[in-house]
Amino acid sequence: MARKGKWLRFILDDESRVFSHLGMTGDWLQVPMNAPAQRSERARIDVIQRGRAISVRYVDARRFGRLIVARDDIADWTTLGPDPLVNGVDIGRLSETFAKSQRAVKIILMDQRVLAGIGNILATDALWIARLDPRSPGIALLPRDAREMARGLHQAIARELADPGDSFFVYGSAGKPCPRCGRRLSSIVLGGRTSVYCPGCQVRRKME
Incomplete structure (x- = not known):
């Protein structure tokens, strides 16, 4: 198997x-x-x-x-991309993928051709850890954003493995205070999936 x-x-x-x-x-x-x-x-x-x-x-x-x-x-x-649990997250490859796409960063993360196994929960929490607004277009992200995104993915995966299905950073917490800055968490729909984010501390990158 x-x-x-x-x-x-x-x-x-x-x-x-x-x-x-x-x-x-x-x-x-x-x-x-x-x-x-x-x-x-x-x-x-x-x-x-x-x-x-x-x-x-x-x-x-x-x-x-x-x-x-x-x-x-x-x-x-x-056609599945690298599995973060097996292959880790290649920051250089992730940065190149972002730079070639105008799609929202959360949509990119959930594309199974980019990273296998990243779904709505992990993408939502990883973006919060990385302080990135899920609507930010990939092409507008900075080089350091890919590093922070990789860190966010590792932390979100580690938490899910430690406490499967019961412990999230912000997923499912729309309307509650942000654990980091205290501002009320918001939610939007991207790619047909609900995404929780903090409008206070998650930066929305925009194309120039």
Whole structure:
């Protein structure tokens, strides 16, 4: 099995592949081979290795995830950018990506071709740490912004790993005081996703 960003890839005995994206509600459970079907079970893969038999079951109550069987690697897998957990964040590459795009910096960060696995929560918190307004166009960012953005991503990821799903810097806190400057946090919609930010201490870069 391999992981890249939010995708998992299983290679079966016949070399075919199973690709899994958990979405918001999907999960894989390891159970004994003879375990009954799990609630909301959508698929199962049985494995016999070194004489030990186990079964992994894909469960997804709301079916937000994706499950794809293919003979070869799919485009959703091959086009993924570097995974920050595996490859780190290349500041030079990130700076070059910003400099070539007029898109909002948050939209760039959530582009899976740029960085695999960065979603709404991590992008929102990382931008707050970096003190950057999510609407800032990439082309308007300064060289130091890429360094601060990389630092913000590392801190946001570390916090999420330490306390998954329960501890955020500002995500989900619109209307509350900013933890840094005390000003009321605002929210906007970018790329169809809600983005919380502080109008007091997150700088909005603009093109000259």
